[in-house]
Amino acid sequence: MKISELSGETSRLSGLNNINIIMGRNGAGKSRFLRDIDQKARRNEQEFHVRYISPERAGSFQRNGNVLTNMSRDAEWLQRNRAVNQASDFKSASATLFSDAEKLYLRRLSDIPEIRNDPTRNFKSDRLSKINRLLTNISLELGNTDYEFRSLSDHRVIDPSQISSGESEAVTLAAEIIYFFDTLDLEKFNVLLLDEPDVHLHPDLQARLGKLIISMLDEFKTHADIIAICLSTHSSPLVCSLAASPYVSIGTKSFAVNEISLKPASDELRKIAPFFGHPLSLSLSEDVALILEGEDDERVWQQAARTSQGLIKVFPVLAGSVDQQSQLEDFCVNLLNTLYDNPVAFSLRDGDGATDSLQHRLPLRRYRLRCYAIENTLLTNPCLAAMGITWEEFVAAAEKWPGNNQTHSDLKLIAELVKSKDRFRHKKIKKIRQLICSIVGCKKPWEVVVGQAIGALTKEDLENSNMLIDFLGEEMVSNVIFGNVINS
Template sequence: MRIHELKGETAHLTGLNNINVIMGRNGAGKSRFLRDIEAVNSRSKQLFNLRYVSPERAGSFRRDGNVLTNISTNPDWLRQTRAVNQANQFKEASAMLLRQAETLYLRRLARTPEIRMDAARNFETDRLGKINQLLTNISLEISAEDFEFRSLHEGAPVNPDQISSGESEAVSLATEVIYFFDTIDPAKFNVLLLDEPDVHLHPDLQARLGKLIIAMLDEFKSHSDSIAVCLSTHSCPLVCSLADSSYVSIGTKSFAVDTVELKPTSAELRKVAPFFGHPLSLSLSEDAALILEGEDDERVWQQAGRTSQGRIKVFPVLAGSVDQQAELETFCVNLLDTLYDNPVAFSLRDGDGVVDQPLEHRPPLKRYRLHCYAIENALLTDPCLAVMGTTWEELAAKAIQWAGDNPTHRDSAIVQELVGSADRLRHKKIKNIRQLVCAIVGCKKPWEVVVGQTIGALAKEDLTSSNMLIDFLGAEMIRHIIFRGAA
């Protein structure tokens, strides 16, 4: 049973995939959106098997007799207590669900020969093993009567009240995900609504939770037409851990807009993912994404960052073509405002012979065009020539000699044209001779290193003096990207 949309009283979620990521800023109404969908569709018990996981999940991961009684006597108790932002005794209920998940797995094992005949598969490996992949200091194990936590360092039992909030959160969420999949009803459309599952989780755990969801979908892919996991999040690590999966679509919940259109994760997200998603470096730094057209530009800006010793705070995002650069620009414009309060990103395009036609900014994305044909043209500016230990006059003299010594060389004509050029071929393609220029003047550095080192060495004072490199690259771009935030 494949359903492509979910509707509440006002909420409308379209383009459903197996994993559906809803992003949006605080106050955009993501929680209300999911609860609206849950409230309406949970009434259709013949059509839906639906579970909602609230964003604030209180309690301790231990069995509680009162919770067991409430679950047993009132089939709607669990749903009713979780249809709020802050759910009391959430983790106690999760502990009860893990016991039920064990029973369900054992029943499935008994009726599924291919699982039963595989000696490597059992409840410990298929279920507890997945939970323990989210833990680093403790493990969840089967004891004589129940489940218990054990320290990975001392091997001693650990009271559930003594484990960290993040570990407790991870175990509870993993249990909820596992229980959902183990209670899938193939005759219904099964929906799991996870409201901000990243809350209280370390970024690495957020990423691991994404992998757990994918692993469970892989296990139940024969039922994929009847499964939809919908999660709202602010978490870059969680989104990016899902980015490469074909199961995933993403949409943005905006203020006062109750329709979220989901679209499959794309090449754009996969390219931007390293910038947004690494939990302990880029996503926590002050780097801004810098969308570039090609690998040459990427190498230049990477070198510029190294040379500047961290003063240039950009993360190159490689597009690969003009068309894909436009797609990446649109993707970042739509995504950045859902993640940050004061976002900024940049896009830098080749000049390609276009003169005096600046690009229009698309806030929060600032767009620039080089004031020369391509980044390698900067190699012929005086500052880059100085890095190579030469001057324009010396290059011209050596180029004339080289052309005379190599009259039949395929690039002899353009080298001679360069020498006679009044603007150093500023708006002409010189890709074929960029490394040749280095060789002619006896520079052993790759041209990208030369240009990158020169950019990285720029000082703010260069903006007010005559500097050919800044003229070729564009003063506004240099001011906003290289000296961003400088006094």
């Protein structure tokens, strides 16, 4: 049922793709445009399954009995309540919908052998983890009777009304997006209308929300012909995050013009997106680009920048592969001197078993980790300290761990780690990186642990050196973390 356009009573959106970005100045009528499409699509319910998510979403992400009653008694209540800005109880309804999404996922788990027979897939890994990738200080977890927010620092329960507005917005939008995909009507054309989803979100969160949308489309790519997400936004980070995907087209809404012709995102936009997708950081704190090989590294350095409370002035740029990292390095070298008087940029690669240094290509300074990959730093003393333990305490816990896990697939690897002389410094440990945290009872994602340890480094650590600095590389730490760069 693939279609190429959507229309309202006065609006027309042509050149439809899976993700359709509508840009335009304030007052250009983007919200009216989306609502017009929403109203007509709802009247044609035999052909369309449509959901509209309004801007300025009020309330707290916790289920509310009154909201549940209203939704149960009146099928149109949710749509009417959300047809305005500042929709009351928006987030309470989102929490209810996410609870429904859990039930629907469990039904899919029961009905689809590919999911049921994969031991790595469950609601926590496939759904909750997607939401928690948006968050840095809290996590959303399954409680005894409802979802609950917990602090990553001490694992205490936090009332939903007490989390930050940005975190609340991120959780709500993620829940709505997940619910949309888990309730696809395979007999209709499914449309999700997102009106300014970037409201109240930090640029990092905006970019990560884009990645969540792409990951859900990847999961449901077999149904791509019946899915269209249309979003209006002013956000460069969100646009640049989404533009990395082949699913994306972009159009502009002008004043008094009710027709938008979408065009696929260009290769050029995808290439420059990582450098210009974080304008807020660049303008306010003069952050320096740090090109990284993968998403794991990106999350670590985002956490490190936050933990340092502004002392680490970098914004991570995700390459995604070694080849793309080389392309971004070339692009950086060729462009930066034309934009800035005294440009500086960094690139950090995995060690991958190599120990030789990389040659700088000024203004780009290139570094290689002095360990296999960023997760290997998890076993250094500062990272273990961030989990509240020492190496000796980890060894003791790891030696006891097999007693209750005799059939675990990684028993041999943990046993080898305990006996290793260099803590697997140059060995691939991707399979067991989160298991290392689990063995010692640490609830934090491993990326948070490493990021917190990096963000807590001081110049005194650099002067005296320590194990984490040794694994990262002293010159890299000096220049990237402490800004000791001399242009030459």
